Amino acid sequence: MINKEFFLKGYKSILKHDSPAIALGCCFIAIGALLKNLGFNIQESVFSTMLTYALPGSLVMAESLLVGASLLNIFLAVWFVNARLYPMAVSLFPLMMHESQPKWKYYFSCHFIAVSAWLIMKSNYKSIPKEQRIDYWIGIGTATWSIAVIGTFIGFFSSEYLNKDLMMGLAILNPIYFLCMMVGASKTIQVSLSVILGLLLGPIFYFLTPEWSILLGGLVGGTIAYLIGELNVS
């Protein structure tokens, strides 16, 4: 079914020097505390992380509930903010597709697509034989997912000890970790340009249309980077 050796290899990637464990755990501690303050009980908080497992989406849901938004609004707001998962999936799964592997593994493990697991897989996939990459990915995903669930649990029960300054510290940690990982991953012209243009265009588009700013910034920035990279090669 799942190759144990590669699953464990993936699972252990969270113990490496570039591990997202601390950043991810701290962010979900903040989410756990936030959900408790919103009136969620422990089961709801943990299920929210288990089922969604995407930080910006959980934040948007919490904010929307806070202002009393309708369920349709919540669905659309989360879909917009998490639509980034689509290009992330398309730029990752072709690297893992192998005819000898059953399809259910791919459908089931797409739940683990989140920035931290995606970045680890992107920087390590070349060292794993293609046939075993999906098992390695399931290992990474299970590890990061369990950290998120444990973080939510800790955050829920420690919310009264977390003052505003500490919450701010926990909230900035994740974007900083991702920023460093993106800078570290910028090894080709196309990726470097994509990162730089995305960083610039995301906030610029925010002034025109806040809801679409991430997707537009990604689409325009990514396409320009792709075209410049292709021109450079040819």
Added chain:
Amino acid sequence: MSANIIYAILLTSLATFLSRFLGVVSSEGIKETSKLFKWFNCLAYATLAALIARTIIFPVGVLIDSSYLSRLAVVILSLIVFFISKKNYVYPTIFSAVSMAILSNYF
């Protein structure tokens, strides 16, 4: 409120899973050496970068109450720590949390 919370959780997870699942279904016909794959790779990195920039510049949640200056200072200092520590990911991450907690007191 409680029923609403459960519906909100279910809809949030459905909205999130939708993009992931559609991404995997689309991946089935795409070769890793194709131009389409390269384009999606650029889109993914640019979208993530846009998300990070938006989270820092136009935050939601508790970061709204921190000043632009303190967030900018934390980003720049953390990147300096990142390069000084020979691209270690843990040091700048911890540094950012500590410096943000301290700076939010003063700015």
